Amino acid sequence: MPTPADGEVLLRHDWLGLAPAARLRMSEAGSYSAPTALGEVVYGQAIGTVLESRHPDFAPGDMVMSMRAGWQCFSTAAGDQLNRIDPALAPPPVWLGALGTSGLAAYIGLLDLGQPIAGETVVVSAAAGAVGSVVGQIARIKGCRVVGIAGGTDKCRVAVEEFGYDACVDHRSPTLADDLARACPQGIDVSFENAGGVSRDAAWASMAQGGRVVVCGLIAEYNDPQIAGPGWYTLLTRRLTVRGYITSDHIHRRDAFIADMSGWWRQGRIRMRQDVSVGLESAPAAFIGMLQGHNQGKVLVKL
Amino acid sequence: MPTPADGEVLLRHDWLGLAPAARLRMSEAGSYSAPTALGEVVYGQAIGTVLESRHPDFAPGDMVMSMRAGWQCFSTAAGDQLNRIDPALAPPPVWLGALGTSGLAAYIGLLDLGQPIAGETVVVSAAAGAVGSVVGQIARIKGCRVVGIAGGTDKCRVAVEEFGYDACVDHRSPTLADDLARACPQGIDVSFENAGGVSRDAAWASMAQGGRVVVCGLIAEYNDPQIAGPGWYTLLTRRLTVRGYITSDHIHRRDAFIADMSGWWRQGRIRMRQDVSVGLESAPAAFIGMLQGHNQGKVLVKL
Numbered sequence: 061m062p063t064p065a066d067g068e069v070l071l072r073h074d075w076l077g078l079a080p081a082a083r084l085r086m087s088e089a090g091s092y093s094a095p096t097a098l099g100e101v102v103y104g105q106a107i108g109t110v111l112e113s114r115h116p117d118f119a120p121g122d123m124v125m126s127m128r129a130g131w132q133c134f135s136t137a138a139g140d141q142l143n144r145i146d147p148a149l150a151p152p153p154v155w156l157g158a159l160g161t162s163g164l165a166a167y168i169g170l171l172d173l174g175q176p177i178a179g180e181t182v183v184v185s186a187a188a189g190a191v192g193s194v195v196g197q198i199a200r201i202k203g204c205r206v207v208g209i210a211g212g213t214d215k216c217r218v219a220v221e222e223f224g225y226d227a228c229v230d231h232r233s234p235t236l237a238d239d240l241a242r243a244c245p246q247g248i249d250v251s252f253e254n255a256g257g258v259s260r261d262a263a264w265a266s267m268a269q270g271g272r273v274v275v276c277g278l279i280a281e282y283n284d285p286q287i288a289g290p291g292w293y294t295l296l297t298r299r300l301t302v303r304g305y306i307t308s309d310h311i312h313r314r315d316a317f318i319a320d321m322s323g324w325w326r327q328g329r330i331r332m333r334q335d336v337s338v339g340l341e342s343a344p345a346a347f348i349g350m351l352q353g354h355n356q357g358k359v360l361v362k363l
Numbered sequence: 364m365p366t367p368a369d370g371e372v373l374l375r376h377d378w379l380g381l382a383p384a385a386r387l388r389m390s391e392a393g394s395y396s397a398p399t400a401l402g403e404v405v406y407g408q409a410i411g412t413v414l415e416s417r418h419p420d421f422a423p424g425d426m427v428m429s430m431r432a433g434w435q436c437f438s439t440a441a442g443d444q445l446n447r448i449d450p451a452l453a454p455p456p457v458w459l460g461a462l463g464t465s466g467l468a469a470y471i472g473l474l475d476l477g478q479p480i481a482g483e484t485v486v487v488s489a490a491a492g493a494v495g496s497v498v499g500q501i502a503r504i505k506g507c508r509v510v511g512i513a514g515g516t517d518k519c520r521v522a523v524e525e526f527g528y529d530a531c532v533d534h535r536s537p538t539l540a541d542d543l544a545r546a547c548p549q550g551i552d553v554s555f556e557n558a559g560g561v562s563r564d565a566a567w568a569s570m571a572q573g574g575r576v577v578v579c580g581l582i583a584e585y586n587d588p589q590i591a592g593p594g595w596y597t598l599l600t601r602r603l604t605v606r607g608y609i610t611s612d613h614i615h616r617r618d619a620f621i622a623d624m625s626g627w628w629r630q631g632r633i634r635m636r637q638d639v640s641v642g643l644e645s646a647p648a649a650f651i652g653m654l655q656g657h658n659q660g661k662v663l664v665k666l
Contacts, residue, residue, distance in 0.1 A: 084600060089596070092572065092600050092601070092602065253595075256595055260595070269395065275595060275598055275599050277599070278595055278596060278599055281594070281595065281596060282596075285594060285596035285597075286594060286596075287594050287595075287596070288591035288592065288593070288594055289591065289592035289593050289594050289595045289598070290591070290592050291584070291588060291589060291590050291591055291592050292556075292559055292563070292578060292581055292584065292590075292592045292607070293392070293581060293584060293585075293588035293589075293590070294588075295578055295592070295605065295607040296578050296580070296581055296607040297387060297395050297607070298395070298607065299395065299606075299607050299608050299609055299612060300605075300606075300607050301604065301605070301606045301607075302598065302603075302604070302605040302606075303602075303603075303604045303605075304595070304598040304599040304600070304601065304602050304603050304604075305602050306602055309573075309602065
């Protein structure tokens, strides 16, 4: 059991949130953070309960979200690195999903970088996933036509029926590019990229003049960082903007995010699916399953 | 001889400016404007003298720049589509180059889209060309480290000696990517892309975290719009922004451009190379030579 230093608290982890971003650290290809070393704790967020506090803002029993809790049952953390959560507003798992880093990634990527205008067409890959489902729902709230790309008819149905997409196409379809083009007769103004690979290529072919592509994740490409991208002729002639981003660069937007998202949550305008497994030992299989697309919504581990 | 309608003027073209952008219209691949039809006049800018005016702001003898003059000796144009030029500030060819659309493309792309900060590293492909040479000089004025990519040792020498680049690497070198990486020890903050192909791939490999890629042209790829682009793993993990643009979308910035650029021109801080051929019949060969990289600076046809 770790011991908190001055300014730190000791946390018991109640829920772990698994996210594809951790995959980027499991590689020597280089990313925005140092690779996780062999023997190190795997990176990840958790909702935890304060057991012991040496920080004036926290007392035993407080519930918090820790960005760098890791795949373990207890951790110590500096108090000023923690976000207090309000279980009266939404249950703890939601603070790892729609009201957590998944929701924040969706909010920043869509609104700050994608800058959709009411009436525009927004396409979201991994449309029913933890980030994608929030992107789709915010885009609807903002008055856009929202088209999803997801793996399989089940996920496409969930995207439309639960998350309010106007349409959703299956990325396994051999006619994916044509399917997507038909679902976006005015072209795509904002493409929110979670997947890469065939989803990205299909969206690229239908981008509208002045379109914005927001690159949040490339889950289909993490096993092969050498996969080529689409040609730049289209980028030039359609005046596209393509932006890769990391949520932590935009953390100053968290207050605005929480204000907006908690309002939408209270109004019932945001839904969230959870894919829960139990016990720390279930994390690796749940993580691999998520990277293979077997999950439905936010992947959580109940400890 | 065409006849000006009400609000139009009749122009005699004194100089044509050739630009790679016209190549995009000589294709059925689709771009931001309709392809030039067989038998149509080729798109291009000209400096002309007003012969006859039916617009209150212009009188015979005035010198103007016409964006859509075309490869011909005379044209009519709406007066409000013309930009008056000041031959006392700079000779007419400069108004097609550093003070014309080439300079405007450089100014908007570098400053508005690339947003370089003093001390950052800016890389420019086609570094000694009509647009690239202006980009390099503005980047120097803004206090950046400026590294060029150009075809051959002659152009590299011109880039450094005439245009003030800190270094310039030859895109024909078999070790281009390594040469460029060595010339940019801090990585590339802004890559100004005129060329595409191997220059683009070399720059991509050295982009710094948070880097911006401004795509002004892809001269190396116009004969094959299907050329693949670089993978998006780097785009995501280095949080890059890639923007394709068309100068005409930013035409509201022309007044600021003329104010800044004419000041720099007067102070001798901007130089320009001209590659002049004579007679309308010389235009096709000059145009093809430019697309093959045989020119040195702005390609002009003296009529």
